[in-house]
Amino acid sequence: MPSFNPEPTKKSERISRLVEHLFAKMPEIEPARAVLITESYKKTEDEPIVKRRALAFAHILKHIPIIIRPEELIVGSTTIAPRGCQTYPEFSWEWLESEFETVETREADPFYISEETKRALREIHPYWKGKTSSELATSLMAPETLTAIKHNVFTTGNYFYNGVGHITVKYGEVLEIGMEGLIHKAAEELASMNVGDADYPTKHELLEAMIISCHAVILYAQRYAELAEKMANETADPVRKAELMQISANCRRVPAKGAESFMEACQSFWFVQQLIQLESSGHSISPGRFDQYMYPYYKADLDAGKITRDQAQEYIDCVWVKLNDLGKCRDEESAKGFAGYSMFQNLCVGGQDKEGMDATNDLSFMCIWASQHVFLPQPSLSIRVWNLTPHELMHEACRLTRTGIGLPAYYNDEAIIPALMNRGISMEDARNFSLIGCVEPQVPGKTMGWHDAAFFNLCRPLEFVFSNGMDKGEQASIRTGELADLRTFEDFWNAYKKQVEYQIALMANSDNAIDAAHAARVPLPWLSCMVDDCMKRGLTTEQGGAVYNFTGPQCFGIANAADSLYAIRELVYNQKFLTLQEYKEAMDDNFGKGFDDISVREASVEIVNNLRAAGREPSAQEVAQIVARVKTADVSPEKKKKYQELLDKIDALPKYGNDIPEVDYLARDAAYLYTRPLEKYKNPRGGMFHAGIYPVSANVPLGAQTGATPDGRLAHTPVADGIGPMAGRDINGPTATANSVARIDHMIASNGTLLNQKFHPSALEGEKGLNDFESLIRTFFDQKGMHMQFNVVDRQTLLDAQAHPENYRHLVVRVAGYSALFTTLSKSLQDDIIQRTEQTSAY
């Protein structure tokens, strides 16, 4: 029978000091891993790739510097500097070297890098030339795919430059049987094989590689045990001495063996969580159902009187701090899209168990309080909500939301479970789902989901309809007809559909090329030994070893597509207010609202390309003249007036997000243009493609690569985020927005949808405010909405934070899919957050 104690626990004073220490300095790039992996790779060139990977992992774990930070109870740090990062040259490195001089001062996610580190990296980088996964991926891509990428229709940069990550391993099994248990399983599998088996050569290599990796992890923990003991002997403080001796004992035991106490379970969990992120640079390593697999250890200690609830809370809080002690340095463009130093370690509480019973327990509550105590963006805390989610748990979750931390995100079991079952997942597994990264549902320990596989900008194919596939003077997509030939709205719609479908095929090609490159060059034997059914299949997760395999690329900009299509139908075809050609001119002229630097650059490139196409190479002087001419080009006053009239017309039309069925259902159809064709594509691991509808924060940088759109959005401004309405256009309040968004088919977007809502704190005042807020979430979920998350802030606070970042270093904001420190976001992203409609309650 489910039971829980909703009585709040206490926050230990240690936690604030741990947090303070963590944020004392700017995060730093360290070279140790890159140097060590290069050393190892040079020595193993004749070995099969899985073995090379295992030997390299072992070499890293044996030699990478280790540290125990002041007052830590749970130990294991990937870098000496807090929140630092290692680098992963086997995936890509050229961008990093070219950004050495700017990485410290860039707007989004700056990292300190010392001259010594630069030197060390410059020394090893040349070895990797021609050996990286990204180089292989490029060579595997079709030429038309490379063209599409160049023209920013979609981006697959995430796994192109980095490891995949985006996975939840069998934490529960490691807690139970430890690395020794996994070694034993691998050994049994080896023993069961016949040397004549077809897969013996490869499977044998993999199992051996898994055993090497597990031994390496045991050794790494032993190094911490020794360090802790040494520090214990050196300290005069008897309290700290006892703590260090305890840490030492824990690290001697776990993760080698099964955990025998809650504290050991926390330590064991953390080593697994940390080291997955040392084996590969993939982010979104998601702890998943922490409240479920940790519970037996908590319960046993509590029942035996070995631990108090407050002590258990302190260990959990310590784990939460550690989850913020990891960093990842992305290339400058990607950093803008994932801004906020986020690692997207999604950890979820509540929901149903495999048998359909409510799974809430004490730890579900304590995870929520941990986020309140630590008040940092990691973990990305999620709550699974279903019809029988206890009111008490919802209330604590809403209370956390009210603090403004942007956590937790709310997920709907009633939509996600059937959506997963529709993908061939068993009911038992579907009920046990957890979230990856931003919003992606999957079965923990059994899935290689390749979530977050691409960002697909729904506005770009719309531009291609207007340009007949041309972009910056190049044929970047297919021809779908001259504008004059699109005589009916249906013609226009079909042209858009063709453009979307063509680009989807190229995106699938891009993803599959990268997928194949990962399988060939960066298989992950250690990760794979913690995912079903890699051992039995004798394949890594990269090679298709997981039970469930997917590729989940996400689209965004549905609101712009819907508002644009609606405007075209009304103004061009119904009212005949203007022709498509006139519409195109208005957009080319940015509706008379002037040209920014990007427009000037793009227009100049187009002119130059046209000259080249005509067989004339312009001189540098001519190029400068072109730029100067474009810069000063202006729109005539008559045209400006006309454009303003058009903008006013567009403005007066109904917009998606206001509970207006005719435009909402158009948005539904527009979403299908992406979600349906995607389903027919397969990946090299034997799984299918399925859609997500969320942007992380890519709607800002990718919006900057998108011209003006027919919905009146100006060139290079942000595109709508997630499945929500365009910022500032939802004016009928949160229930209207929720009703509109629920009209889109969420179930088909089984890789997750994202609805971001911003609330003024006054809407959540008192117990009544919390109750009403809970009702809002539950009613959205009654309508089979999939996900909801909230920013509870006031505009003034955000403006002040912009002006005085130093006073708001801990201000957490949820940006499309995750929480981030507001002051670490780029200015344009901050502006986007501020601009979102504030849905304050009535005065």
Next chain:
Amino acid sequence: MSYLDTTGRIFDIQRYSVHDGFGIRTIVFLKGCLLRCRWCCNPESQEYAIQEMRQSDGKVRIVGQDVTVREVMKTVEQDRMYFRRSGGGLTLSGGESLLQYEFARDLLHAAKDQGFSTAMESMAGVSYDRIEAVLPYLDTYLMDIKHINGAKHREFCGKDNALMLENAWKVASSGQCELVIRTPVIPTFNDTVPEIRAIAEFAARLPGVEQMHILPYHRLGFDKYVGLGREYLMGDVKPPSRELMMELRDEVNKTGLRCMIGG
């Protein structure tokens, strides 16, 4: 003609309102008021006539629209599921809803027919037969009592309060709906312990009244005065402090009422 065809004049409909009655509510603002309170944050509600109001972005908004009950209900019904989850429903506000009592009555009637909870914000300054007409369809009466002193009431609100206080008694005695007394706390007008206390004591004596809401003054209506070309009479008056509001709440609680700050 069905009661659904009754016409009235409104100036706004606001969804997800959580400060005016139980649960998630949709507020319909009726145009026209019998008072002219100096602190009014909805000055565009006062005139029955349709007006133009310039917004801070420079655009001119037409304030006031004639609609049928059926049309209003179309919007109200869009939040049916939220009402069901939260126990919320329709709230009428204004202006003074009872100046259009037939429209008010039929709106409440329509909401009740749909199974929605109903509430009305009103100062009850009309003849009692008009109030009596709406009571069968009303769950919660949010009745404004701004001051006990008639002269001061007249000075700040433009009208005496005798009829309102008398109607408060009648509504309470009827037992037909829940009655909640609401008092805006306005510096320079009634923000003292004795004045609030006097209202609380009056409210506490009303049969069946259990709750009183005290609503701190705010100046969020300022832009609207500018937009209507009117002078903002409250000048630089600051909202009452949190401490004062808590003190007043404790004072009200002493009378045996449950007092809430804000709705």
